[in-house]
Amino acid sequence: MTARDDILARLRPAGGDPAAAYAAIPRPYLRRHHENGLLDLAAERIADYRAAVHRVTEADLPAALAAAFRPGAYVVPDGLPAAWTAGIDAARLAGPDADLEWAAGTVTGCTAVIAETGTIVLDHGPGQGRRALTLVPDHHLVVVRADQIAADVPDALARIDVTRPLTFVSGPSATSDIELSRVEGVHGPRTLEVFLL
Amino acid sequence: MTMPTYVGMPAFPKAARAAVADTRLRGNLAHATGTIRARRAAAVAELDDWAELRAAGKAIKDHTLAHLAHYLELLEERVTAAGGTVHWARDAAEANAIVTRLVRATGETEVVKVKSMATQETGLNEALAEAGITAHETDLAELIVQLGDDRPSHILVPAIHKNRAEIRALFRARMPSAPDDLTDDPAALAEAARRHLRAKFLSAKVAVSGANFAIADTGTVLVVESEGNGRMCLTLPDTLITVMGIEKLLPTARDLEVFLQLLPRSSTAERMNPYTSAWTGVTPGDGPQAFHLVLLDNGRTATHADPVGRQALRCIRCSACLNVCPVYARAGGHAYGSPYPGPIGAILSPQIRGIGSEVDASLPFASSLCGACYEVCPVAIDIPEVLVHLRARAPKRPAERAAMGAAGWALNSAARLAAAQALAGRGRRFARHARVPRAWTDTRDVPVPPAESFRAWWRRTRDGS
Numbered sequence: 081m082t083a084r085d086d087i088l089a090r091l092r093p094a095g096g097d098p099a100a101a102y103a104a105i106p107r108p109y110l111r112r113h114h115e116n117g118l119l120d121l122a123a124e125r126i127a128d129y130r131a132a133v134h135r136v137t138e139a140d141l142p143a144a145l146a147a148a149f150r151p152g153a154y155v156v157p158d159g160l161p162a163a164w165t166a167g168i169d170a171a172r173l174a175g176p177d178a179d180l181e182w183a184a185g186t187v188t189g190c191t192a193v194i195a196e197t198g199t200i201v202l203d204h205g206p207g208q209g210r211r212a213l214t215l216v217p218d219h220h221l222v223v224v225r226a227d228q229i230a231a232d233v234p235d236a237l238a239r240i241d242v243t244r245p246l247t248f249v250s251g252p253s254a255t256s257d258i259e260l261s262r263v264e265g266v267h268g269p270r271t272l273e274v275f276l277l
Numbered sequence: 278m279t280m281p282t283y284v285g286m287p288a289f290p291k292a293a294r295a296a297v298a299d300t301r302l303r304g305n306l307a308h309a310t311g312t313i314r315a316r317r318a319a320a321v322a323e324l325d326d327w328a329e330l331r332a333a334g335k336a337i338k339d340h341t342l343a344h345l346a347h348y349l350e351l352l353e354e355r356v357t358a359a360g361g362t363v364h365w366a367r368d369a370a371e372a373n374a375i376v377t378r379l380v381r382a383t384g385e386t387e388v389v390k391v392k393s394m395a396t397q398e399t400g401l402n403e404a405l406a407e408a409g410i411t412a413h414e415t416d417l418a419e420l421i422v423q424l425g426d427d428r429p430s431h432i433l434v435p436a437i438h439k440n441r442a443e444i445r446a447l448f449r450a451r452m453p454s455a456p457d458d459l460t461d462d463p464a465a466l467a468e469a470a471r472r473h474l475r476a477k478f479l480s481a482k483v484a485v486s487g488a489n490f491a492i493a494d495t496g497t498v499l500v501v502e503s504e505g506n507g508r509m510c511l512t513l514p515d516t517l518i519t520v521m522g523i524e525k526l527l528p529t530a531r532d533l534e535v536f537l538q539l540l541p542r543s544s545t546a547e548r549m550n551p552y553t554s555a556w557t558g559v560t561p562g563d564g565p566q567a568f569h570l571v572l573l574d575n576g577r578t579a580t581h582a583d584p585v586g587r588q589a590l591r592c593i594r595c596s597a598c599l600n601v602c603p604v605y606a607r608a609g610g611h612a613y614g615s616p617y618p619g620p621i622g623a624i625l626s627p628q629i630r631g632i633g634s635e636v637d638a639s640l641p642f643a644s645s646l647c648g649a650c651y652e653v654c655p656v657a658i659d660i661p662e663v664l665v666h667l668r669a670r671a672p673k674r675p676a677e678r679a680a681m682g683a684a685g686w687a688l689n690s691a692a693r694l695a696a697a698q699a700l701a702g703r704g705r706r707f708a709r710h711a712r713v714p715r716a717w718t719d720t721r722d723v724p725v726p727p728a729e730s731f732r733a734w735w736r737r738t739r740d741g742s
């Protein structure tokens with residue numbers, strides 16, 4: 081008997097139809113904890129993680145992004161709206177195949193934001209780039225459209241295709257491993273700046 | 278069963294006695310568990326529907342366990358369809374052999390690792406070392422533990438027993454890149470670790486990870502973390518090998534809406550942990566292009582077969598039960614002699630290893646049955662119920678006497694503790710007789726509490742010791 085057959089045999093028999101039993105699981109919890117003011121809530125909750133939050137209009141975005149740039153090159157993924165980076169010298173922008181280790185930062189969009197928890201969800205599709213792009217460079221600038229803000233975890237998950245590679249980002253990386261004192265900026269980007277349109 | 282008992286590990290009583298005598302260790306532990314407890318209570322109180330989420334979490338896990346063979350087959354099918362390869366391991370030795378073979382096939386002699394309870398359970402690092410493969414732990418706490426040739430003492434904060442001065446000394450001694458003027462400021466220590474590990478991440482070809490959840494009907498695997506070392510390991514190498522206990526399944530992606538609320542708040546007391554990664558098989562052009570999922574039994578099917586003990590498999594390793602446990606706070610994690618310390622360890626280790634060794638036979642007694650662990654558990658595992666059940670199965674006399682002697686020692690005449698226990702006892706009685714709206718105990722009946730308190734029981738039975 082293979083290990084597989086052995087393990088499965090030890091777990092049988094199971095009674096009944098899994099699909100029907102699954103559908104019958106009670107889910108009396110809330111779909112969302114806040115109904116209104118989601119933009120404010122998202123801004124507040126993201127800022128709670130000590131990520132920088134900028135509330136800007138679409139027209140002001142290029143200047144706001146340019147002001148946030150630090151010296152060095154920034155990687156931009158394919159599919160990022162060109163208008164967003166119109167305020168920046170093209171020589172400062174590198175394509176997604178650039179050497180990430182030497183990039184100062186990266187500019188991306190996102191898939192969704194969970195207002196309740198201040199979480200940014202990336203599915204690494206167009207405008208977001210492969211996972212390494214938002215991981216290796218030290219400065220992550222992310223642009224969020226208001227219609228991408230979901231109230232809470234259940235709402236957000238309903239918008240997401242989980243079979244895509246996904247990264248849920250809640251503030252910059254952090255550790256509390258030393259005497260539980262929180263240190264921000266370990267291995268991911270040490271600075272996260274969020275631009276809410 | 279083949280979760281190795283730590284070599285030379287004394288039974289809980291002896292180990293606990295040593296820990297209780299170590300005032301520095303106790304100081305570290307008391308500070309840490311007290312801090313996490315308070316933060317967690319605040320994070321949980323923020324959600325009005327915590328009791329409902331907890332009930333749903335329990336129901337989803339129970340359902341999954343009832344149909345585990347079905348969901349495992351489904352997971353295998355979906356992971357395979359998405360370009361991954363699924364392996365099955367009956368025990369630790371099989372799992373280690375599979376991982377060793379997979380690493381060898383890449384030609385590499387180094388792997389980076391994300392913190393994984395399952396591979397601690399199988400002793401993977403030691404098995405790889407025997408095969409000439411070096412495993413680098415990349416979680417800061419695991420790194421501290423590894424550099425110190427030490428053992429983890431807490432699920433979530435494995436180096437909870439070390440303070441900043443000890444960590445600084447360790448880095449200075451064992452980390453070549455640590456600067457001469459390294460201070461004991463946690464930020465400076467974290468920066469030293471960042472530099473030490475960055476080169477490893479950027480050059481690593483093979484990563485080994487655990488998993489927090491896997492979604493059966495999509496084949497998606499998730500890792501929940503804080504530091505970004507997980508993302509590094511899951512993204513940059515060419516080959517990813519994930520070792521996962523067979524109980525980590527969830528039926529559909531929808532179930533994440535419950536567990537991504539329960540786990541971060543219950544574990545690190547955050548609304549959401551900094552990073553969660555999810556991947557489904559292999560994605561061309563993004564991340565590892567070879568993905569292996571090793572499904573580990575190692576005593577879980579035996580645990581599954583026990584109708585009372587099975588609930589231990591609901592555990593999502595949040596570690597909340599450790600932080601409320603009066604015995605853990607005094608005895609520390611090492612006394613439990615397994616990667617799973619605290620109340621969950623006391624019911625999980627004897628079940629997955631079998632009650633063969635002295636330490637495993639003593640673990641069901643390493644508790645005062647105060648019930649705090651049950652009340653705090655986000656998937657409502659009735660740890661006291663399982664402890665009592667396992668006590669009945671344990672070989673009685675010598676182990677019991679020895680264990681009670683030591684648990685008694687751990688708890689000996691600490692006025693604060695006595696007060697805490699009395700409070701917990703009152704809470705239990707209160708919960709049984711009164712309706713407490715929104716209390717966690719609402720989700721099900723509290724089990725009949727022990728008729729006498731632990732202390733009374735110990736006093737009554739110690740005459741033989």
Ligand code: SF4
Pocket residue numbers: 591592593594595596597598599621650653654655656657658
């Ligand atoms: S038993 Fe419950 S409280 Fe303890 S680690 Fe597991 S899920 Fe968390």
